[in-house]
Amino acid sequence: MIRVLLADDHPVVRTGYRRLLEQAGDVQVVAEASDGDAAYAAFIAAPPDVLVTDLSMPGGGGMELIRRVLLRAAAARVLVFSMHDSPLLVRRALEAGARGFLTKASAPDGLVVAIRALHAGQRYLGPELPAALLQPREPQPETERLATLSAREFEIFKLLAQGHSSAECAQVLRLSPKTVANHQTLIKEKLGVVTSAALAHLALRHRVIDAAGA
Template sequence: MIRVLLADDHPVVRSGYLRLLDQAGDIRVVDEAGDADAAYAAFSSARPDVLVTDLSMPGGGGLELIRRVLAREPQARVLVFTMHDGPLLVRRAFEAGARGYLTKASPPEGLVDAVRSLHAGRRYLDPDLPSNLLHRDPLDEAARLAALSGREFEVFRLLAQGQSPRECAEALKLSAKTVSNHQTVIKDKLGVTTSAALVHLAMRHGVISTAGA
């Protein structure tokens, strides 16, 4: 049985999707939440196999919820289920750590398929969205990495290992302000907006191991 946590700020919407998922036979909604804080608390206690969340919610929103959940459980399977289909938002959701993205304009069976895909360890993208939103071009990323200066690359590596800007400053004997400036430039050059996306990029290119070493 696939255990699902459903997060959406509209009770009527949650009720409809709860019935849809429960009728699938192999899926059970173990908890539901109407805002990001409640969803995080429910995730921490229920430990679902898949978290299905909207992006527009009180309490920080869906993207912040994804980041908090992934910080607690790096292997968490999060499916974004939302009315928004803008390419930038889709990319940001995946950068935050989501493993699937589905719009509410999709057929009802799409939600069931997406939950099953994530539970099986596969990523999922709404069939009506461009497939290139699911992956970044590794050659483009390699070129961006090559554009970092030696000092920027060292700061990037330390940040990707989980060190704070203050710890980076101490290790490299730089001021905290200098490291903060480097961090801003690095994210801009690499085309990432979050620390999680920076870590994932470093892992993809072998800058750090999957264990963060």
């Protein structure tokens, strides 16, 4: 039996995944978590065979969860199951230590296939993603990373660098908190930073903000 820890911040989505996986016959969801911190605690309490995680979650998010888990257990098998399919984001997840990446647009049985592959010691990419993403690449300069931000992402990046919270960004830009959280995940991955402090330092280096945060 393949023991799975499922991390996603939507209870209804987790319930659907659990039912799908347990119908497979050889997969058991042994724990669930709604945020990165809870998922990490569950992993430490009872390490699963495979950790399946979304990226856009409270508590540090899925990318930070991957890094924490891999620091704790280098052989951990982590599968990202996300609505995001940006090649840059997929690369970041794989470089952080994930062994597989599947988008939520995949066929329902794709999740079972991916979990079985990771459990067997293989790496896995969803069929909708280019296989070349599994190949190593040269580090991308910060200026090029900044250029990958969309206009909306750049607005949010600047506000975050100035010290605004996600909730404040949502209020200023008249967006939903979930939309800002999704953008924040993408921004950090595009820029190759993990913490808010690193994001602010990058903004200062490239004069997106000044020392006073303006």
